[in-house]
Amino acid sequence: MKIDYVKLSPTGNITVLVTSPVPREKQAAVAARLLAPDCVGGEQVGYLEAPTDPRAGARLQMMGGEFCGNAAMALGALLCRRDGLADGQLRSLRLEVSGNGGTVPCAILRDGDDWLGTVRMPLPTSIEQIDLIAGEAMFRAPLVRMPGIAHLIIPAGIGLGEAEVRQYLPQWNTAIGADALGALLWNAPSRFINPIVYVPSAGTLVREHGCGSGSAAVGCWLAAAAGKTCEMPVNQPGGTILVRAAILNGKLTVLSINGRVKLIDEGTLEL
Secondary structure, three states, X not given: OXXXXXXXXXXXXXXXXXXXXXXXXXXXXXHHHHOOOOOOOOOEEEEEEOOXXXXXXXXXXXXXXXXXXXXXXXXXXXXXXXXXXXXXXXXXXXXXXXXXXXXXXXXXXXXOOEEEEEEXXXXXXXXXXXXXXXXXEEEXXXXXXXXXXXXXXXXXXXXXXXXXXXXXXXXXXXXXXXXXXEEEEEEOOOOEEEEEEEEOOOOEEEEOOOOHHHHHHHHHHHHHHHOOOEEEEEXXXXXXXXXEEEEEOOEEEEEEEEEEEEEEEEEEEEO
């Protein structure tokens, strides 16, 4: 199978976008091969498909059918690159993204060799506190459910590290039942997240350098807790994502992320 791909970095969340057609039933297996260290490498794979909504510039189908704001931002940058967006120009577009029922508004600004992207994220379906078991210990953590993905926010004081999260994340998702489940190791004073994302259908458990939906989950959780609009940087290993979670009349009305996209590589290979 011939695979055309573009490898991009939206805030360090290394994303491989496959631009040649791949049948849905083969996408998980192709993604597993592409992400291997001896192949293209990266943290996630998305596939470009024809949109069903005439307003959408393209459809993004993620490797496990999940939703990803960073990958949407990367696709927006790729489309603007193909169209020859000039330095300093801004373009607004809509995208279809797996895990989300409607279209996702996206704005891309060309900034030299990079692109600055703003993605309007789908609003969470619920924000709750749940009990989790890790070995013999039990603790409570916020769970933010969003279309196509859910995120656990695990405060630094809990005492769980990356190894423990990797061990228990699939078990936690058995009870939560998300298409994709992120665990965000959250350090409040530094506004820093260390994201680990589990996608059951693709069989992947990845420590990501940046997570758009995770950043958005932290923003809307803090906004809901404070009862007012939250606009803040969320730091992560790959850089910083700006989040805006707007509260109007006690309700979350707008959720968006802003980040930088860099082109890493592109090519063709045979699988």
